[in-house]
Each structure stands twice: as C-alpha cells, then as structure tokens.
Amino acid sequence: MLSVQTPVAPAVLKHDIAAPSTTTASAPKTDAQLDAWHRDLLRDGYCVVKGAVPKERALQYADRMHGWLEGFQLGYDRNDLSTVHKDKLPAITEKGMCLNYAVTHEDWAWKIRAEPGVVGAFEKFLGTDDLIVSFDAVNFGFPNRKDLPPNKPWPHQDQDPLKPGFRCLQGLVNLLPNGPDDGGLIVCKGSHALSTQFHEEMAYEEKIPAWTNEWYGFTDAGMKWLADHGCEWIKVCAEPGDLLLWDSRTAHYNLSSKTDQPRFCVYTCFMPVADASQEDLKRKKDAFERRVGTTHWPNARHTGSNVAKRDGVDDPHNRDRPVEEPQLSERAFRLTGIPYIKAE
Numbered sequence: 238m239l240s241v242q243t244p245v246a247p248a249v250l251k252h253d254i255a256a257p258s259t260t261t262a263s264a265p266k267t268d269a270q271l272d273a274w275h276r277d278l279l280r281d282g283y284c285v286v287k288g289a290v291p292k293e294r295a296l297q298y299a300d301r302m303h304g305w306l307e308g309f310q311l312g313y314d315r316n317d318l319s320t321v322h323k324d325k326l327p328a329i330t331e332k333g334m335c336l337n338y339a340v341t342h343e344d345w346a347w348k349i350r351a352e353p354g355v356v357g358a359f360e361k362f363l364g365t366d367d368l369i370v371s372f373d374a375v376n377f378g379f380p381n382r383k384d385l386p387p388n389k390p391w392p393h394q395d396q397d398p399l400k401p402g403f404r405c406l407q408g409l410v411n412l413l414p415n416g417p418d419d420g421g422l423i424v425c426k427g428s429h430a431l432s433t434q435f436h437e438e439m440a441y442e443e444k445i446p447a448w449t450n451e452w453y454g455f456t457d458a459g460m461k462w463l464a465d466h467g468c469e470w471i472k473v474c475a476e477p478g479d480l481l482l483w484d485s486r487t488a489h490y491n492l493s494s495k496t497d498q499p500r501f502c503v504y505t506c507f508m509p510v511a512d513a514s515q516e517d518l519k520r521k522k523d524a525f526e527r528r529v530g531t532t533h534w535p536n537a538r539h540t541g542s543n544v545a546k547r548d549g550v551d552d553p554h555n556r557d558r559p560v561e562e563p564q565l566s567e568r569a570f571r572l573t574g575i576p577y578i579k580a581e
C-alpha cells in the first residue's frame with residue numbers, strides 16, 4: 238500500500254506549471270469542483286479518463302491501425318496471430334513502439350490526438366487551450382513475440398531529475414480492451430510527489446545511461462527506495478477509448494501481453510504553448526513538415542527519423558510520408574504550434 242501519498246490538493250488547487258496562459262484561463266477550481274480523474278491525477282500521479290474517445294470510434298481507429306500494418310503487404314493479417322512476426326510487419330520494438338515510416342503523422346494518429354475528449358482533458362488539467370501536442374510514437378503491442386527480445390522491466394520517469402516540479406503531462410489513448418494481463422502501462426502510484434526527495438537522496442547513484450536528459454531510469458536500489466517509501470506498482474487497465482494520463486515524474490514502464498489480446502495505443506502528450514520557446518516551435522514546425530516524430534515532449538527538443546532498420550540495414554519498406562496525409566481541423570493544426578510562430 239502507498240503510505241506516503243501526495244497530500245490531496247489544498248482547497249484551492251494550483252499545480253506548479255508555468256503561468257496558465259491566455260484565452261481560457263479562469264479562476265482556479267476548488268477540489269470539489271474538479272473531475273474525479275483530475276483529483277486522481279494530482280494525488281496518484283496518474284489517472285484514467287474514461288471514454289475520452291467513444292468506444293465505437295476507438296475500435297474504428299484500431300481497425301485503421303491494423304489496416305496500416307497490413308498495407309505494408311508483408312504478410313501480416315489481423316485475423317491470424319501466427320502472422321505476427323518481424324518479417325511480416327514494419328519495425329516494432331519489443332516495447333511495442335513504432336517510430337518510423339511517418340506513422341506519427343498518419344491521418345488516424347492525428348484524428349486520435351485531436352479527439353475533443355482528449356484535447357479537452359488536457360485543456361482542463363493545464364488550464365489553457367493554447368496547447369501543443371507531441372508527435373509521439375504509436376504502440377502496436379502484440380502478444381507472444383518470440384521473434385523479439387523480451388520486454389524486460391524498464392522503470393523510468395520521462396523528466397530530467399535536475400528540473401523538478403510538474404513539467405509535462407503524458408498521455409496515451411488506449412484503443413483495444415486492456416485488462417490486467419493484456420500488457421500496457423504500469424505506474425508507481427504516488428511516485429511523482431516523491432520525485433524531488435528521491436533525487437536528493439539517491440543523487441550519489443551512478444545513472445543508467447540515457448540518450449536524453451529528459452529520461453531517468455530507476456536502478457534496483459531506486460526501486461527499493463520507492464518500495465521502502467510505500468509506493469505500489471499498478472497495472473493500469475482500460476477500455477477502448479480511455480485516455481491514460483500521467484505526470485512525467487511518475488515512475489512507469491510498459492508490460493507485454495500475457496494473453497492473446499494485442500495492445501494498441503497512441504501516445505498523446507500536451508503542454509502549454511507558453512512553455513515552448515520560438516526556437517522550439519520552429520523546430521517543431523520543421524518536424525511536422527518533414528513528417529518526423531518527437532519524443533513525448535511536445536516542445537520537440539529532440540526530433541526523430543523515418544528511417545527504420547531491418548536486419549541492420551535500411552528497411553526497403555521505409556517511407557517518408559504517411560499513407561494517408563493528415564487532414565487537420567483548425568483545432569488540430571493549432572496543436573502543431575505553427576500558428577504560434579511569430580513573424581520576424
């Protein structure tokens with residue numbers, strides 16, 4: 238059980254984000270006025286927003302994702318799990334991540350990100366509708382992948398320990414039934430609130446190497462510290478269309494499915510545009526125009542590549558534009574950050 242919980246927010250709630258910006262910023266809400274998921278998120282460091290996308294539509298998105306995989310014409314067939322093999326699929330890591338092939342800019346990925354219930358949850362929590370969204374990976378987590386290395390636990394937080402406080406709200410839209418054994422997100426409840434103390438007390442430790450400062454991996458000693466401080470690991474379960482949200486400081490990773498149920502999701506992380514510099518927005522525009530990805534961080538500090546490798550060489554099936562170019566609504570286009578770039 239979690240013995241050290243974040244004190245539930247005081248009567249008037251503020252989280253330590255940059256000044257809530259512009260158009261829709263309104264007076265802070267009292268605890269009682271908040272949605273239950275909002276209170277859960279503040280207290281536990283994660284929550285589930287039920288039905289952020291209507292279930293029917295979520296399942297249609299999952300169909301489009303299957304169609305995208307089948308469209309490579311390598312032999313994957315959604316109705317035949319024996320076709321789940323790296324030779325029959327685009328490059329997908331043992332964690333289920335698909336990062337290349339302009340997948341993050343497929344029309345279905347953008348439609349998911351721009352779903353009103355998804356954007357609306359971020360607007361509520363962040364207190365503004367001037368937001369940018371990450372061009373994040375897509376997850377195709379298939380069960381029984383003997384053709385890939387095992388997905389060993391990789392507990393981490395997606396935030397630089399030297400930059401404490403709340404900085405980024407991560408999310409994923411879950412698109413298929415996701416029960417306790419179906420793989421997916423596992424979080425360390427309440428660890429967001431212990432993050433500063435953790436890093437003060439564990440500063441002596443040698444760090445697990447990371448390619449970005451905005452990632453910290455928990456060692457065995459770190460995991461023991463969390464357990465000793467009463468933190469419990471929870472596998473988050475969800476239905477198609479549920480939005481999972483977590484504070485970037487919350488320790489988490491993902492598990493592979495132990496059933497025959499695949500796990501599909503699209504990561505959707507948002508931040509106030511006010512937290513990004515003009516340089517960030519220009520880099521983000523460039524990433525959008527080249528149809529490459531970012532990390533979970535919407536400010537596009539790091540941008541990706543569309544070049545996947547297959548058996549150590551460039552995948553002959555690489556592409557640098559989506560199969561279906563995104564048709565963006567005005568609302569979705571604002572999330573690229575492009576309209577917020579000031580003329581020079």
Ligand SMILES: O=C(O)CCC(=O)C(=O)O
Binds near residue numbers: 376409421422423
């Ligand atoms: O797939 C998930 O649920 C979590 C993924 C994750 O933590 C990451 O990519 O940093």
Ligand SMILES: [Fe+2]
Binds near residue numbers: 393394489490
């Ligand atoms: Fe993560």
